[in-house]
Amino acid sequence: MITAEQKFEEFLKSKELKYTSERKLIIKTIFSFNKHFDIEELFERLRKQGNNVSRATIYRTIPLLIQGGLITETLHCQDKTSYENIFNKEHHDHLVCINCGKIIEFYNEKIEKLQEEVCRQHNFVPIEHRLGIKGYCEDCYKKIKGEVK
Amino acid sequence: MITAEQKFEEFLKSKELKYTSERKLIIKTIFSFNKHFDIEELFERLRKQGNNVSRATIYRTIPLLIQGGLITETLHCQDKTSYENIFNKEHHDHLVCINCGKIIEFYNEKIEKLQEEVCRQHNFVPIEHRLGIKGYCEDCYKKIKGEVK
DNA sequence: TTCTTATTGCAATTAAGTCTCAATATCATT
DNA sequence: AATGATATTGAGACTTAATTGCAATAAGAA
Missing domain, CATH: 1.10.10.10 (Winged helix-like DNA-binding domain superfamily/Winged helix DNA-binding domain)
Known part of the structure; x- marks a missing residue:
């Protein structure tokens, strides 16, 4: 190793x-x-x-x-x-909380496969990819829901 | 409009x-x-x-x-x-050629749905996401394949 | 140990982006 | 159309991230 x-x-x-x-x-x-x-x-x-x-x-x-x-x-x-x-x-993608900055890592096999398919459709040879989803984590969403309007 | x-x-x-x-x-x-x-x-x-x-x-x-x-x-x-x-x-994601800089836009419904599913699994409320795949476009790949080894 | 060549640290430099402030433009109200 | 409160602008100083040139130094092959 x-x-x-x-x-x-x-x-x-x-x-x-x-x-x-x-x-x-x-x-x-x-x-x-x-x-x-x-x-x-x-x-x-x-x-x-x-x-x-x-x-x-x-x-x-x-x-x-x-x-x-x-x-x-x-x-x-x-x-x-x-x-x-x-x-x-292992390769992984990210959920990023725009309130507290917390980063949750995830991996989804189906998304990976679909990306390969998209590349094939465009005759594109992938080297690397990044998927980042920004939003609110559970805790921050609860807090914010209370505050806004 | x-x-x-x-x-x-x-x-x-x-x-x-x-x-x-x-x-x-x-x-x-x-x-x-x-x-x-x-x-x-x-x-x-x-x-x-x-x-x-x-x-x-x-x-x-x-x-x-x-x-x-x-x-x-x-x-x-x-x-x-x-x-x-x-x-x-429409929202779209990107294939970016790291050789010539060309950007190909794509949209894949299944990938979008799967992202929503991932967010639900983590009790995460998505606001925005970005998926970028870097690699070689068809033309550049052909050129490079000739040059390397 | 010697010697070639890559590497380091420092400080100067570049570059992106932000901030301050006096002068000015916008626009709702008269 | 004029007024006035307030947002906005441009200029340049400033901040911060990142890069570079160069003399001194370290790595590692011979």
Whole structure:
């Protein structure tokens, strides 16, 4: 069973790039919190651990992690660009609460199959897809229903 | 049959906002080119027409057009935030070619229904959704297949 | 250990988007 | 048509995210 770190190291080797201590720290840190994150969060986390990796290095490492298939940019939910770990995870889509920001992950086989069908109909070769549904989670909907009108 | 401009005017009136000449120019210009656009394109277009509307005003008008249901932010495809006209258009999703940038719009009733079902299962109240599939269009796939390995 | 080359951090820079504020335009009312 | 309350505008300063150039440094193959 290969780890995320090993996968990243192999990816770098295949591109003749170096597995530096900064890159090790970045990937370790990302995989130590199992949720969506943005650059600032990652930077802060590293700083609190006493690992001063510069923002520039973080910005330069993110595209490598994406190319290596370890993380992906998430839907542009609010304002900031954020990322999520996709290593050893099944593909999934998102329900995003526009009130509290909660993210519910789901996977629906039938939707996946239908997407493939749509692609075939248009002679389109899919590489990646994203489905995001924005709305209100159960709790927030209850709250808001009370307030409005 | 109501026009986009009328709908916008009514929306503004309902919010006790003013239908200024700048806002008229902006909506007219957006609806004169029937495709996805970004702020810079809109700004340039207005400037070439001899209508100098400031960037600040454009940035302030965009959220009003979104709230009024006239445009929507498109998937964050490349780098820039872009928008598309949704007035008098059926809801649709996108196939986006990552080589040439072509956008194919599609609508699939079954996918829509399944999304509703997923929301019900999670007691989630959907407001809006976006499905974008990135990949290669027919032409680009043919080209690339020749080049790679 | 040596040496080539990638990488880093810093600080300057670019770019998108927001904000402030005085001047102005809108539009309901007179 | 004139008035007046208030929303809106443009200019430019400002904020924040992200990128870049460059000298110093680290990786890792030989």
